[in-house]
Amino acid sequence: MTRQLITLIVNGDRYQVPVAPHETLLDVIRDQVALTGTKRGCTSGACGVCTVQGEDGRAVLSCLALAIEWDNRPVTTIEGVAGEDELHPVQKAFLEYGAVQCGACTPGLIMTAKALLDENPDPDEEAINEALAGALCRCTGHIKVKIAVREAIKAMVADAAAEDSHGV
Amino acid sequence: MQLPLFEYHRPASLDEALATLGTAGSSLAVLGGGTDLLINLKLRLERPRALLSVRELPELAGVSVDAAGTLRIGAGERLTDLATHPLLVARYPGLAQAIRAVGSRHVRNMATLGGNLCLPTRCWYTNQSEGWRGSQLPCWKTEGQVCHVIKTASNCRAIHSADSVPALIALDARLLLRSSQGERELPLADFYRDDGIENNVLAPGELVIAVLVPPARLRSVFVKAAARTGLDYGYATLAGALGGSNRAPKSLLLVAGSVGTMPMVLHQSARIILADGLTEASIEAAADAARDDLGEVTNLFTPPGYKKRLVRGLVRRVLNELRRQKLPAAD
Incomplete structure (x- = not known):
């Protein structure tokens, strides 16, 4: 089996990693780049715990992506979401509103919610449901997750408004 | 579930893709987004020697x-x-x-x-892991001679x-x-x-x-x-x-x-x-x-x-x- 050296750009850092064609982006992020926040769940695209953001910011299932196709394409994982000193508003809202029980789904849900808000800062109920349908939580029944996402939206809208008025 | 071993081709042009497809025949699987194919490979429902990635071809x-x-x-x-x-x-x-x-x-x-x-057809009896499938007789799709859904069917009804x-x-x-x-x-x-x-x-x-x-x-x-x-x-x-x-x-x-x-x-x-x-x-x-x-x-x-x-x-x-x-x- 021949391995090919690729450059994986994870959270802005470049990693030279040898990959075989059958290795998924998930395998390489966890086992070679050693960032284990991205979880391995169903490995068949149904649970969403392996969600990362691709170069266009969209949610991607790393269990169904071949690493070899991600040469020189930026990826954001849960480790790259928080700022220097503080958590991302979605992370804060998950903490504050208790959208976490066992925690296994949390990285995938946060990446899913962040991908949604990066693309659409003010999604309606239908858009939130549509996005979250691809990432499962078996503890909370998604109710607290949805509350947290709605609160994160409010916080981000308020932050943006504060920044605007500050600028004036 | 792990993927089986396979080779990977990313043709630079449509002509190259078609030439590869033309010579490789059924040992080659065409890879688009991979959201169905890679699952089927993990379930060992398909066993291609190589994947041909066509997603980036400008002609498509x-x-x-x-x-x-x-x-x-x-x-x-x-x-x-x-x-x-x-x-x-x-x-x-x-x-x-x-x-x-x-x-x-x-x-x-x-x-x-x-x-x-x-998209290949699907059936609850075949779109399962190899071990799960092995617990019962193979069906038309898995090289058997029976349909588990419609017992009288003479072909696969997935x-x-x-x-x-x-x-x-x-x-x-x-x-x-x-x-x-x-x-x-x-x-x-x-x-x-x-x-x-x-x-x-x-x-x-x-x-x-x-x-x-x-x-x-x-x-x-x-x-x-x-x-x-x-x-x-x-x-x-x-x-x-x-x-x-x-x-x-x-x-x-x-x-x-x-x-x-x-x-x-x-x-x-x-x-x-x-x-x-x-x-x-x-x-x-x-x-x-x-x-x-x-x-x-x-x-x-x-x-x-x-x-x-x-x-x-x-x-x-x-x-x-x-x-x-x-x-x-x-x-």
């Missing part, structure tokens, strides 16, 4: 309308981009709805239209559940195929076969290049009945596209999906509407007539007769929505 990209008004959608287009494409949403609402019904948002961010058109397909057939779409030998076009409705294994007429060495939707001002609707709204295959789906007015319809195609090994056109139901126009009474009659067109239905998870009753309800819903929908603007 783009959504455009030519001078005659024919819509062309490249097979490599992502489902998310198509579901939200302003042209599709405005002019082909039923198609946009159908594409949005595929998988989850995550899946649509990766999956391609070409992949959905070539279900065709690609949501974009009924919507495209309702719009009378055509498929553009190319091989190193040349190009051909055929109605999408003629692409599928009533066999769960050899499910389409794609010849060895051929690749799906694009879908062509003929110019017509149609109202269109797609509905899907599934266990959950997101990320489930349908129990039944129904697409409809209507030309003309409610009182004097000129054309109507109703196409059911997820009920058999190929999409089913409901001729009887459409005939009733074309004769009588869209009225409360004709919609009821058309819904009742749907079962005559369905024939043998694969009832997985559902009691006998359930899907036929379900389709009756979907016909009613689609026709009522078509009746209310405004005709899309001319441009």
Whole structure:
């Protein structure tokens, strides 16, 4: 089996990693780049715990992506979401509103919610449901997750408004 | 689940892709977004020697309308981009709805239209891990001689559940195929076969290049009945596209999906509407007539007769929505 050296750009850092064609982006992020926040769940695209953001910011299932196709394409994982000193508003809202029980789904849900808000800062109920349908939580029944996402939206809208008025 | 070993080819051009496809034959699997193929590989349902990645080929990209008004959608287009494409949403609402019904948002961010058109049929008895499958006799699809769903079936009755397909057939779409030998076009409705294994007429060495939707001002609707709204295959789906007015319809195609090994056109139901126009009474009659067109239905998870009753309800819903929908603007 021949391995090919690729450059994986994870959270802005470049990693030279040898990959075989059958290795998924998930395998390489966890086992070679050693960032284990991205979880391995169903490995068949149904649970969403392996969600990362691709170069266009969209949610991607790393269990169904071949690493070899991600040469020189930026990826954001849960480790790259928080700022220097503080958590991302979605992370804060998950903490504050208790959208976490066992925690296994949390990285995938946060990446899913962040991908949604990066693309659409003010999604309606239908858009939130549509996005979250691809990432499962078996503890909370998604109710607290949805509350947290709605609160994160409010916080981000308020932050943006504060920044605007500050600028004036 | 781990992927098996395979080689990986990413051709630089369509010509190179077609040349590779032409020589490698069935030992090669075409990789689009990978959201179905990689699962099937993990389940060991397919064992190709190599994957041919076609997603990045520029010839498979783009959504455009030519001078005659024919819509062309490249097979490599992502489902998310198509579901939200302003042209599709405005002019082909039923198609946009159908594409949005595929998988989850995550899946649509990766999956391609070409992949959905070539989606293998599925069955609860085969789309399982190797170990699970090994606990009972192999079926037609896994080199056995029995169908676990319809015991009397003499071929594989696995279900065709690609949501974009009924919507495209309702719009009378055509498929553009190319091989190193040349190009051909055929109605999408003629692409599928009533066999769960050899499910389409794609010849060895051929690749799906694009879908062509003929110019017509149609109202269109797609509905899907599934266990959950997101990320489930349908129990039944129904697409409809209507030309003309409610009182004097000129054309109507109703196409059911997820009920058999190929999409089913409901001729009887459409005939009733074309004769009588869209009225409360004709919609009821058309819904009742749907079962005559369905024939043998694969009832997985559902009691006998359930899907036929379900389709009756979907016909009613689609026709009522078509009746209310405004005709899309001319441009």
